[in-house]
Each structure stands twice: as C-alpha cells, then as structure tokens.
Amino acid sequence: MLDPFGRSIDYLRISITDRCNERCLYCMPEGYKGWAKRADHLSAAQLVAVARAAARLGFTKFRLTGGEPLLRDDVVEIARGIGALENLHSLGLSTNGTRLAPLATELAAAGVRSANVSLDALDPATYRRITGGDVAQVLAGLDAALAAGLFVKLNTVLMRGVNDHALPGLVRFAAARRLPIRFIELMPLTRTDVLTPANFLSLADARAVLEADLGPLEALPDYRAGHGPARYHECPALPGARIGFIGALSETDFCASCNKLRLTADGKLRPCLGRHGELDLAAALADDRLEDAITEAIARKPEDHEFHADYHPARPMTAIGG
Ligand code: SAM
Ligand code: SF4
16 A cells, blocks of 8 residues: 555564563663553554454565564464465564564464564673663574574664664674564664764774674665665675664654554554654454554655754654664
C-alpha cells in the first residue's frame, strides 16, 4: 500500500512486550518500571490477527521486537503464527540476545529467519555499564542463532565517551564472522538527561573513529542487508566488513525510504516512531475491522519525524517497538 507521500508500506514491526531484562542507558536507564499492565498486552492470537490483516493488505515483512521479545513465554507461538502467513517475505527478531541461546533453534523452526542482535561493546565492563547485562550471554546467543541458521546483524547505538572506543573492535568482531553491523545514532526516545549533546555521537564522528583505526571506508550504494534504513560501507583493509550507518538525526532524507508501521504491545498502530500519533486497535480487534484500521494508519503516516523539534516521547521506545 502507498502512503500519502508515495512510499510503499509493507513492513510491520511488532512490539510484543514493553518489558526488558536490561536497562540500556539510551533506552530505559532505570530499568523496567511497568508502564503497561500485562493484561494490556495483546494476546498471541491478537498479534497474529493483526499481522494476518496486514498480510492481506500486502505487508510481507514482519519483525518481533519490544522491549525484549524473548521474555514473552509465547514468543515461539507468535512466531509460528506469523511464520505461516501467505506471501511472507521475512520474519525477523530484534533482541538483546541474552535469551537467544536456549530459544534460537525453536524460533528458527517456527519461521524466524533473521535476528538483529544489539551489541554495544564487547568488553564485559563497558557492556555492563551500558546495558546492566552480561555480554557472555549475548555472545552465546549469537553463536546459537548462527548455528540455527538465522541471518544475524549486529546493532550498536552510538554514545560519545561511552562506547566510541569500542567501535573498531566491534567491526573486527563482525567482519571475522561475516556479520553486517549497523551503527545507530542516539534518538530522543528516552529520558532527556541522557540526550545531551555531550552523549551524542554523530555518524560522521563515528566514521572518523573507525577510519582512524581501520583505514578508509567506501560506500556500497547497492548493498542491502534486510529492509532497514542503513547505508552500508566496506573497509578495504578488513575483508568481509559490512558497516551500516543509521542516522535519523544527521541524515536529512532519512524518512524518504520509510516502509513501516509499528504495532505497540498494547495494541496501538503507530505511523511514525518520531511523532506522537497512534491509532487504537481495540474496536477494530473486537469488530474484525483490522484491515480498515491498518489502511487508516498508513493514510496517517507523516512525511517525516519530529526529532529536531524538541521531541519528547510520550512513552518509551520499548512500548512502541524500536
Ligand atoms: N530489546 C531489543 C534490543 O535491544 O535489540 C529490541 C528492542 S530495542 C528498543 C530495538 C533497538 O532500538 C535496539 O537496537 C536498541 O539499541 C535501539 N534503541 C533503543 N533506544 C534507542 C535510542 N534512544 N536511540 C537509538 N536507538 C535506540
Ligand atoms: Fe531493553 Fe532493548 Fe531497551 Fe536495551 S534497548 S533496555 S535491551 S529494550
């Protein structure tokens, strides 16, 4: 389906929970505070019903996210339901990786094809400082995902003075395993005291950090890894490196290629991550009018985000489906 700006919308990101077992500095630094009651979360059957309605409208790409999607007991059931949809092109997962090791095989059997794993640093102290968690669990999860045949990408959020020193090591780690790695500019989706200019590391500065260590990066305009907004580069000095940059703040045409809608864990369709509008699906779920609601959400997609306009999220990214 086309939105009012001619963009083809065929990708639904589904937050299946707003809960998380980590407390990333840039996301929920105080840890989970229980914004939504568990009863407010859509059931597995409801989530699959929304995905099915989207598929009928031509959506072919789906991603389970959160919060930490692997905390939901029924994540495999949800994946199986979406994995069985007709004309499915891809079913992916965004995860912090801490629970991938025990679940990767079952998820792959349920139809999950890919996993974007967050990895902001490799050394345990920096990883713990950023996330509160244990990087060894994530690395075990990565190995399990690869062994299960999932296509894996790494996600690293950029924070000046926190993980800038870790970036070249992350690229070497990714290149050695032939995994694409994407560096993501900090977005205003969390507490404002985290979002200071002092913490913000632009893509340009991150690239300079990488090039000082690894040598020049060269653009790969035709390379794609999945369906996200990353622009990829290679590094001639490091064969196999695929380095993506995602810059919602510094790239002026960031929204031009937007292809997605978001479904929140409590059943709201969100046309844009960086604007407040939401469409409540409660009535549509009750009356079986989901296709109308999805069509309406696409019609409400704005041309671009409001991150530059002193945007303050009304609710955290974990509830929206980052
Ligand atoms: N818990 C999973 C994870 O961490 O990958 C999935 C949900 S998380 C909200 C999805 C992605 O959003 C992660 O790659 C995370 O690093 C990123 N993210 C969270 N807060 C962010 C922020 N303020 N700016 C940029 N990216 C952010
Ligand atoms: Fe949890 Fe992911 Fe947010 Fe980190 S980025 S606190 S792992 S939801």
